[in-house]
Amino acid sequence: xxxxxxxxxxxxxxxxxxxxxxxxxxxxxxxxxxxxxxxxxxxxxxxxxxxxxxxxxxxxxxxxxxxxxxxxxxxxxxxxxxxxxxxxxxxxxxxxxxxxxxxxxxxxxxxxxxxxxx
Numbered sequence: 001x002x003x004x005x006x007x008x009x010x011x012x013x014x015x016x017x018x019x020x021x022x023x024x025x026x027x028x029x030x031x032x033x034x035x036x037x038x039x040x041x042x043x044x045x046x047x048x049x050x051x052x053x054x055x056x057x058x059x060x061x062x063x064x065x066x067x068x069x070x071x072x073x074x075x076x077x078x079x080x081x082x083x084x085x086x087x088x089x090x091x092x093x094x095x096x097x098x099x100x101x102x103x104x105x106x107x108x109x110x111x112x113x114x115x116x117x118x
Contacts (some may be wrong), residue, residue, distance in 0.1 A: 002058050002059065002060055003057045003058070003059065003060070003096060003097055004061060005056065005057045005058075005059050005065040005095065005096045006053055006056055007053070007054055007069060007094060007095050008050060008053055008067070008093060008094075009052060009054045009085065009091075009092050009093075010037060010045055010050045010056065011052045011083070012028065016030055016031065019031070029044075030048070031051040032044060033048050035044035037050075037075055037091035038090055038091040040090070040105055042102045042111055044085065046111065046113040051093055051113075052083060054076045054079065054083040054084065054085040055078060055079045055080055055085040056077075056080070057069055057077050057078070058076045058078075061096065062096055062101050065094055065096070066088050066094070069085070069087060069088030070088055089103060090103055090104060094108070099112075100112065
């Protein structure tokens with residue numbers, strides 16, 4: 001049954017990208033958090049509150065959301081106003097009716113964090 005699945009990503013804006021290019025991935029807590037998450041460990045990004053709700057995807061489950069977030073159909077993806085979503089990939093977090101799921105290199109692992117506003 002279709003549900004609305006939230007997509008959370010670590011946003012690297014133009015300023016942060018320029019800083020990373022100039023000084024490397026150790027330059028800022030957001031950059032370090034992004035690198036750790038891309039290497040399979042979301043704890044630093046969760047602790048530093050680096051995740052941003054960037055989109056909602058209508059999907060049957062997180063596997064289907066992963067597919068829609070990469071190859072479509074695009075009419076299932078609803079970006080959050082004022083944000084830009086990149087394709088769903090390692091380091092992202094999906095929230096479905098069952099909980100929060102970290103997109104890992106192979107599959108998903110459940111994560112827990114306190115979200116006051118998402």
